[in-house]
Amino acid sequence: MMPAPVTALFQSLTRQASGGRPSTQHTAGPAADAIARLGVGMIITAAIVFAVVMVLLVWPIIRGGSTSEDAPRVIDERRWEFRWIVVGGALVPMLILAGVFVFSLGIMRADGVPSSPYEVEVIGHQWWWEVRYPANGFVTANEIHIPVGRPVRIHLRSADVIHSFWVPQLQGKTDAITGQVNETWLQANRPGVYRGECAEFCGLQHAHMSFVVVADAQGDYDAWVANQVRPAAVPTDSSALMGQKVFLSQSCSYCHTVRGTPAGARVGPDLTHLASRRTLGAGALDNSRGNLAAWIENPDRLKPGTKMPPVPLDGATLQALVAYLETLR
Amino acid sequence: MSSTAERLTAIWEPPRSVYSWFATVDHKRIGMRYLVVSFFFLALGGLDAAFMRMQLARPESHLLTPEAYDQLFTMHGTTMIFWYASPMLSGFGNYLVPLMIGSRDMAFPRLNAFSFWTYLLSGMIHYIGITRGIAPHAGWFAYAPLTSSAYSPGYNTEFYTLALLFLAISTTAGAINFIATILTMRAPGMSLNRMPLMMWSTLTTSASIVMSLPALTAALVFLELDRRYGFHFYDPVRGGAPLLWQHLFWLFGHPWVYIIILPATGMVSMMLPTFSRRRIIGYDFVAMATVSTGLIGFGVWAHHMFATGIPHLAEGFFSAASMTVSIPSAVQIFAWLATLWAARRVERTTSMLFIVGFIVLFVIGGISGVMVASVPFDWQAHDTYFVVAHLHYVLIGMNLFPVIAAFYYWLPKMTGRMLDERLGRWNFWIMFIGMNITFFPMHILGLRGMPRRIYTYPGGLGWDRLNLIETWGAYLFALGVLLFIINVVRSQFSGAAAGSNPWKAAGLEWSVSSPPPPYNFVVIPTVASRDPLWDGHNEVGHPREERLLDESKETLGTSVLDAEPDRRLPMPEDTLLPLLLAVAITIVFLGLLFRSMLLGGGGLVAALLLTAGWMWPSNDREVTT
Amino acid sequence: MSGVIAPTDALPPGAGRLPTFGRRSRAPGWWGMVLFCATEVTLFLYFIGSWLYLRGTVTSFGAEGGHHPALGIPLTLTALLVSSSITLRWGERAIRRGDTGRLTAGLVATLVLGAAFLALQAVEYAKQEHVPQADAYWSAFYTITGFHGAHVLLGWLMLAFTLLRHTRGHFTAERHLAVENTALYWHMVDVVWIMIVSALYLAPWLW
Ligand code: HEA
């Protein structure tokens, strides 16, 4: 729709280099592409309208004019009213607005949720995302994998307050509303990691409620699914084995699930394949050994207000626990 | 024998004393107080913003805790929307409406005083929390269930709910007062189609308040019952619906955003023709546009809810309605442009500069409004800084800029002193540039995916530099506001004397001295056109006794359509009742806040008794109504 | 520009000092009360709108005990309130002719009927098997009818106050704005009740 150089210019304005930046203009999927084109079209229209109005506004101000005469100019007010107000103020804007409306409506209609074999349930929690793959029977958190080039249906729910599910590069946002199931869909046309965010204010850590959408080539996707389906491996080295005991004996198991162990609670994120994920605490931290230890020691320091309590452990126990969690690939 | 003016002064001006300070019912003094207090709230809200911008200047900033940031942006939004934007315009309305229509006061002067006191006291209740770090923290639209007792235990949300319920009393009383005044007290000859355009916008605004504020009241009552008494309006587990809050809130909220700009556009329609030295082109169109903006404004609320999963058909409808409501705005803009073009010369006063700035910002903010009215675009832009940009362009552009223009224009009338034009120019350019530096980049940030209401953000997402620029812009803007304050203060000491009509304007308010005498008009004037001081119409012969009204505190009541003299309206003397009633109601709300039956019940009984006292005629003269 | 209105020729001769009661238009106070009623009616419209919204979107709304509410008491309540409006109107018309006696009778009758309404409303509450905390249906039921009851009470106090003023001889054929305003308020409360009965009690029987 838009000439390529214009789009390029615009993209450079909303500068965007490597992946991971959540720009609505550097899109990677059909839904966001269409909206980005609509946006560029509207911004160009807006710029023209703005420029015209500015000329009309500024010229009479700067033009100066006679000071001596006090009586107003004699004009045919009816003619002026017709030209300026009826035509300029009503008819022309009406036409432009009708155009904008029709284009928008078209894109809106095309954005219906398509049918697809890929379905994911996403549940917003204060302040993390539970991600379920019902067809495959596993649960993960804050990271959604989708196969490239395929639409994936998302069923959105909330466990507490209202959140909003948003992946700027792929799709506009849809709220996850308490007591209601909303639907949306995602499709990425090229492999990549796309940042997603909670867009509805949901309390203290609304700022740290991001997630990633990973678009994999079909093979990678299948491999990922196959790994997620597996229960957690039984740890082999002694430190990890001790860590597992700690995990099961401490409060951790009151809140978390590790499939393949007795821990089966659903208060916090499923940790079965924690080590395969990119971030901790819904994007608050990178998933590294140090961060993991720091998180368990005092999550509130890293993400003030988080619902996970600090669990007091001595250094060795903590190291063992972390060693165990590191095995959950 | 004393002159009429002396007799009137004796009747209308009680000796200044502490008592009269608390008891006054003079619309000019009340209007002035509204202006001062709402400006103070602007500074408070601006201070909140200054802290927020400090926090947002850099990524991963830890200056503020999330709890503090949440309270700041909530207080910022509610303060600006409820305790600054609308009361500021009520201040101008209170001061100017009687003067513009040739009356000696508002229809219900005591109610007017009551509105002011309740406004002030509700603002104080709203701010109790911040002194102890427990201010409201769920945003200015406070979506359920985040505000329910489960997710917001404690006092925070109580301050929001109760202060707003309280403020609603003040605002409703004010709106009723404006409508009754404009309909029944216009000077003889000022038929509806000769009213100053600001009267059309004040009428529209007041009617919108009467019809939209109850939606907020209903929403807040439900919320308070849910929180306090375990009701289930917003609880989906027990048959309630969180979206009910959103529908009610925005059913109120969107009309409200027009409520806080229409009087300002009305003021522009008064000022701009003065500086163009000709009458406005398209009076009927502007009046009609004003009324239809108010009306259509009731049919667009769900455009704040495009991401909630309401059916596409409904989204299409609300999108279309939102585009439709832009047409009257465009009509107004083009009427002003035509007036400028038809002028021989436009006087470039500071006031006029602010009006030009207003139009520029209005167009930008209006167009970004149209963009978010496009459903698919809003799916991306919703709840990002793009919306924050939109709302500041329209709010600052269409409320604050006209307000500053109006201060430069009418403050000389109120105080008798001109503001400094040279400082005024600095004032304008710094505010205008600061405003754009602060808020224009927010559009880009929004398109780059920055959500709103986040207390901090990671670096490296392309948001860092723009945020830093915005923060500097915000301080520049604040400097502009400071210059304005300096200009006002200075004018009181060294400002040139204003004279009765410094701008050679057309309205009745310019026919009296600056500042106006307590009774406004020695004789109620007559009006023969829309521009009374420009049309060469003069009082001939002796004023009829019916317009003189110099025997007791009275003004003239006229008929609704044609403003024909119809009755004498006795005006009340100074009284403490409004203040006492406001205090009694404050006690009721404090009782609700702290769950004290004693306070609540005692306050209620006191309020009822005071109301009865208010309604009971205090002397024979008052029995007459 | 346009013509000059000489201040002496626009008016009937002999107008002189105007009375405080108008002949051509309504008093500011009347407008005040009309607008106050308008905002009150709007509040109830939002209440009832919320009720209908919940009814339309929540399937479980009213599932427990709300399907077919008993109509006996509500219809009696309606009859009481409507007849109280009639008695008030009857008294109000009398004062326009200066008939103070009939105004007294009208006010007293209205007060009695209003009190009966409040008493019967209390019976209606006592008969309910659910508390407002049961679910959203009962929350809304009690909130809406309770708010209305509070308005009846307020109207009743206004009537009593008007009666008190009447006994002091404040009202005459020309000057009785307070009577008119109180009546306006009372009729408003009546109209609101009819809306409430239709939405809360009758609608479930109809669809
Ligand atoms: C002063 C208050 C004010 C005003 C006047 C407006 C005016 C408009 N607003 Fe705005 N709005 C707000 C205050 C206001 N708004 C606030 C506070 C919010 C955010 C609330 C929150 O979430 O916190 C908001 C949010 C908001 C949203 C929701 C965004 C979101 O949350 O996702 C939408 C969506 O439709 C919208 C639309 C509009 C439209 C169409 C107008 C129109 O009335 C604009 C009409 C004006 C013009 C169009 C310009 C003049 C016309 C011309 C120059 C002619 C040529 C123009 C064309 C051909 C287009 N507004």
Ligand code: HEA
């Ligand atoms: C009329 C309304 C109005 C006005 C004027 C402003 C003015 C400003 N606003 Fe505000 N803003 C809103 C209404 C308004 N805002 C609303 C409704 C929201 C949404 C809230 C929500 O999400 O719930 C919002 C949200 C909002 C945000 C988004 C917060 C977030 O989503 O996380 C930001 C961020 O930068 C911001 C910044 C500013 C700034 C920098 C100013 C500046 O213009 C302020 C300039 C400073 C001053 C005016 C003070 C100057 C005073 C002096 C110099 C005097 C000295 C002081 C004393 C003597 C006491 N505002």
Ligand code: CUA
């Ligand atoms: Cu979840 Cu914001």
Ligand SMILES: [Cu+2]
């Ligand atoms: Cu809106």
